[in-house]
Amino acid sequence: MIFFTTETPAWIVAPVVLPLIAGLFCFLFSHRTFSIALIAALLNFLAVCFLTRQLILFGPMHCHMGGWQPPLGITLRTDGPAVLMLLMTAVTGLGITLYARGYFSHRMVTPVRSDRHRQQQRYFWPLWMLLLAGLNGLFLSNDIFNLYVTLEIVGISAASLAALSGKPASLLASFRYLLVSLLGSLTYLLGVVFLYRSCGVLDLDLVQNLAGDGVEVRAALALLSVGLMLKTALVPLHFWLPPAHANALAPISVILSALVVKGSFYLLFRFWFEVFASIVTSSALNFMGTLGAIAILWGAIQAIRQHRLKLMVAYSTISQLGYLFIAFPLARVAGNAQLWSIVIFMALAHAFAKSAMFMAAGSVYLHLGHDRIKDISGVRSSLPITVFAYGIAGVSLMGLPPSGAFIAKWMLLSSSLASAQWWWALVVMSGSLLAMIYVFRVMSRFFVIPAGLPPDTTEPLSPLMEWPSLVLALISLFLGLLAPWPLLILAEGSTSLAQVFPGGMP
Amino acid sequence: MKTGKVIMGQTRNRHKRLDWIQRLFLLLVLCLTTLLGVILCSSPETAPGLADAVAHLQGRSGVESPVTAVLLNFRGYDTLLEVMVLLLAVIGAWSLTKAPLPDQITDISPVQLGVVRLLVPVMCLVAAYLVWQGSHLAGGAFQGGAIIGAAGVLLLVSELPWLRDIPPLPLRIGLVLGPLVFVGTALFCLLWTGNLLGYPEGAGGWLILLIEAACALSIGLTLALLFAGGRPENELVKADKQTDFPCNRESL
Amino acid sequence: MITTLLYSLTGMVLFGMGLFTLIVHSHPLRKILAVNVMATGVFLILVATAYIPFGKGAIDPVPHAMVLTGIVVSVSVTALALILACRLQETSNLDLRAKTKQSSNTKESGT
Numbered sequence: 055m056i057f058f059t060t061e062t063p064a065w066i067v068a069p070v071v072l073p074l075i076a077g078l079f080c081f082l083f084s085h086r087t088f089s090i091a092l093i094a095a096l097l098n099f100l101a102v103c104f105l106t107r108q109l110i111l112f113g114p115m116h117c118h119m120g121g122w123q124p125p126l127g128i129t130l131r132t133d134g135p136a137v138l139m140l141l142m143t144a145v146t147g148l149g150i151t152l153y154a155r156g157y158f159s160h161r162m163v164t165p166v167r168s169d170r171h172r173q174q175q176r177y178f179w180p181l182w183m184l185l186l187a188g189l190n191g192l193f194l195s196n197d198i199f200n201l202y203v204t205l206e207i208v209g210i211s212a213a214s215l216a217a218l219s220g221k222p223a224s225l226l227a228s229f230r231y232l233l234v235s236l237l238g239s240l241t242y243l244l245g246v247v248f249l250y251r252s253c254g255v256l257d258l259d260l261v262q263n264l265a266g267d268g269v270e271v272r273a274a275l276a277l278l279s280v281g282l283m284l285k286t287a288l289v290p291l292h293f294w295l296p297p298a299h300a301n302a303l304a305p306i307s308v309i310l311s312a313l314v315v316k317g318s319f320y321l322l323f324r325f326w327f328e329v330f331a332s333i334v335t336s337s338a339l340n341f342m343g344t345l346g347a348i349a350i351l352w353g354a355i356q357a358i359r360q361h362r363l364k365l366m367v368a369y370s371t372i373s374q375l376g377y378l379f380i381a382f383p384l385a386r387v388a389g390n391a392q393l394w395s396i397v398i399f400m401a402l403a404h405a406f407a408k409s410a411m412f413m414a415a416g417s418v419y420l421h422l423g424h425d426r427i428k429d430i431s432g433v434r435s436s437l438p439i440t441v442f443a444y445g446i447a448g449v450s451l452m453g454l455p456p457s458g459a460f461i462a463k464w465m466l467l468s469s470s471l472a473s474a475q476w477w478w479a480l481v482v483m484s485g486s487l488l489a490m491i492y493v494f495r496v497m498s499r500f501f502v503i504p505a506g507l508p509p510d511t512t513e514p515l516s517p518l519m520e521w522p523s524l525v526l527a528l529i530s531l532f533l534g535l536l537a538p539w540p541l542l543i544l545a546e547g548s549t550s551l552a553q554v555f556p557g558g559m560p
Numbered sequence: 561m562k563t564g565k566v567i568m569g570q571t572r573n574r575h576k577r578l579d580w581i582q583r584l585f586l587l588l589v590l591c592l593t594t595l596l597g598v599i600l601c602s603s604p605e606t607a608p609g610l611a612d613a614v615a616h617l618q619g620r621s622g623v624e625s626p627v628t629a630v631l632l633n634f635r636g637y638d639t640l641l642e643v644m645v646l647l648l649a650v651i652g653a654w655s656l657t658k659a660p661l662p663d664q665i666t667d668i669s670p671v672q673l674g675v676v677r678l679l680v681p682v683m684c685l686v687a688a689y690l691v692w693q694g695s696h697l698a699g700g701a702f703q704g705g706a707i708i709g710a711a712g713v714l715l716l717v718s719e720l721p722w723l724r725d726i727p728p729l730p731l732r733i734g735l736v737l738g739p740l741v742f743v744g745t746a747l748f749c750l751l752w753t754g755n756l757l758g759y760p761e762g763a764g765g766w767l768i769l770l771i772e773a774a775c776a777l778s779i780g781l782t783l784a785l786l787f788a789g790g791r792p793e794n795e796l797v798k799a800d801k802q803t804d805f806p807c808n809r810e811s812l
Numbered sequence: 813m814i815t816t817l818l819y820s821l822t823g824m825v826l827f828g829m830g831l832f833t834l835i836v837h838s839h840p841l842r843k844i845l846a847v848n849v850m851a852t853g854v855f856l857i858l859v860a861t862a863y864i865p866f867g868k869g870a871i872d873p874v875p876h877a878m879v880l881t882g883i884v885v886s887v888s889v890t891a892l893a894l895i896l897a898c899r900l901q902e903t904s905n906l907d908l909r910a911k912t913k914q915s916s917n918t919k920e921s922g923t
Contacts, residue, residue, distance in 0.1 A: 064756065120755055120759070126635075229840065240847070252606070255607075585835060626873035638881055646888050653891065657902075
């Protein structure tokens with residue numbers, strides 16, 4: 055027991071191992087799976103809080119698996135961005151666990167097809183727990199091949215979850231999703247091979263030091279980036295996302311849209327601005343920024359054109375992911391620290407807001423039995439909390455003042471104007487305007503009292519389906535007021551990181 | 561087995577001509593492949609890699625085979641996650657559909673039965689030998705597991721009802737056994753030495769063998785079940801006691 | 813050296829072929845096979861990387877472990893994708909059958 059003090063780096067494994075064990079037990083036992091999952095999500099949250107405290111007190115931690123040092127062994131590490139992503143996953147994960155419980159309980163008491171719903175619930179918990187473990191492993195890992203394995207865990211469990219509803223549309227979407235994610239990870243793996251050929255190591259810190267600017271390393275970075283862009287659904291490669299996210303069961307849409315796409319984006323960002331920062335050219339940055347700009351506009355326009363609520367929310371995800379990429383070309387002026395805070399804020403705000411919004415959309419779907427936007431009038435009177443949550447999440451997506459997205463967009467605007475690249479600012483602002491259109495288009499339908507027949511022949515939803523979405527929406531709204539703390543954590547990680555590993559060594 | 565039947569169905573577009581988008585794409589792929597090939601050729605000598613590091617630390621790993629040492633000791637964490645990937649595939653498959661197992665036992669020709677009777681025990685022996693051999697030569701959990709999986713597939717192809725006869729809980733225990741032993745050992749090491757999967761001095765060989773034996777069994781079962789193509793009939797829980805939620809309604 | 817290069821280039825060609833088939837052909841089975849061919853290409857390059865040319869005698873075991881991991885992942889994904897494709901075909905067929913049955917029913921009731 056002498057090994058475990060609060061300074062021990064071995065605590066890092068907890069966010070991976072806890073959900074992993076929970077996943078195994080959820081598969082093994084057919085009863086009380088929800089209790090197991092809830093306990094695991096809670097413990098995971100506590101462990102992440104502990105890691106955050108450890109980071110603030112003692113700085114970044116490196117934990118060598120099995121005690122083997124980097125050139126050979128695998129290293130897990132915490133730093134500012136990783137811990138913030140873990141916090142995001144843990145908080146959203148807790149909300150998703152509760153919401154899923156409410157969702158499946160509601161579905162199982164309905165006599166129609168109750169055995170199918172029982173079956174869905176039976177396999178949901180182990181898949182979700184293993185997905186959580188894979189995501190946490192992805193955020194923590196510092197080994198380029200281990201990252202491939204975690205990407206695969208996330209990809210397979212996400213595709214299985216997407217297929218869980220069993221409807222032909224979702225099966226087709228999930229099949230495409232599985233193939234795309236496999237194509238992405240194979241491209242990634244080819245990049246790893248190129249890198250191993252030229253560097254001979256797999257640890258990211260060592261790669262950072264050893265990778266020169268040879269053509270092989272550039273090819274490796276291009277392959278890694280394309281693979282990850284495919285998994286992140288950046289615009290020309292986004293075709294698979296809307297059907298997969300919109301046709302899944304409600305809690306699963308939340309998982310896919312709020313968390314899964316963030317994993318591969320986080321990795322891409324780390325590669326571009328930390329590991330390979332010295333070989334990234336500004337034309338490549340501009341290229342990524344352009345794709346991001348197209349994503350913002352195209353996603354928003356498509357979201358406006360949709361007739362179904364969940365599809366609209368899915369297209370909104372594509373638009374919001376664009377904001378993460380539009381920050382790329384500002385790296386040269388804003389500096390790395392500012393860039394990290396823009397992107398992390400944007401990711402956090404989007405995760406909370408989008409999970410709230412998808413939860414609300416799922417509740418509306420379950421309540422009415424459909425999600426056609428033109429027929430959802432009058433929901434406000436029967437689901438007031440859900441509609442409130444939807445509105446707050448919409449405010450956060452638009453980026454109005456107290457929200458976290460506002461801070462990120464403000465920093466984006468100021469740095470793009472400071473560097474006289476006003477066109478990025480224009481795109482950011484028109485994206486917000488379009489977001490306002492698609493959010494309010496639905497919001498206004500909520501408040502219309504339908505003429506004629508009284509609407510509330512439908513039943514009330516359980517509180518577990520309404521409150522998590524409201525709480526997450528409020529978190530995303532007040533993230534802007536809480537901004538100093540995430541920035542503190544971020545600074546904690548990145549400053550000492552910059553001291554330890556000055557980028558671009560030969 | 562179902563797979564084969566379904567997929568032989570329709571592919572008649574073999575001689576369709578490529579349209580211009582496809583030709584453009586062909587050109588693109590050709591350029592890309594050539595480019596990457598040229599890059600591969602332009603730097604023919606590869607970096608030294610980790611062979612020296614492995615050779616240097618081999619003695620402390622507890623096994624003699626370098627590949628097994630990398631798989632289960634130096635990079636054991638990778639393998640731990642990889643075992644989870646296999647389990648995930650089974651969970652995903654089970655969530656999708658039931659296994660199309662035959663309804664009743666068809667009469668098997670005595671020749672086939674004899675062959676199966678002869679082969680399956682031999683295969684199990686070979687699998688056990690491969691796992692044992694993994695510590696010093698090529699072999700190990702995955703190779704052994706593949707042989708066990710092949711034995712299971714042989715039994716499935718012969719339409720013997722072994723899968724139906726295993727009750728659901730033991731079946732799931734068999735599937736989870738390998739991952740569970742792996743995680744359990746990892747946690748044991750964490751408590752003992754302070755490192756996840758950091759084997760205590762001298763115990764490495766035995767712990768690796770334990771993990772490999774459990775994993776081989778689970779991997780074999782996993783592969784056979786993936787071939788079966790879904791969950792067994794009796795897998796799903798009957799009425800859970802989970803309807804105690806405060807909303808009892810009939811409509812919708 | 814030449815051998816290693818030959819293996820690497822073959823792997824690259826396999827990757828390209830798989831990529832082309834995956835995008836162009838629409839049949840699920842072809843797509844799954846194409847992905848497998850791509851994976852084989854990557855593994856081939858990886859194995860070629862492990863070869864150490866002169867004197868050392870041994871091979872680099874790390875890429876071998878990576879290939880083993882990759883194969884296991886590829887097997888799992890292939891199995892899942894096949895089962896998904898079957899399920900897809902089943903449900904779409906069922907749907908089709910249900911639709912035709914329904915339409916014939918309405919026809920009968922109409923006449």
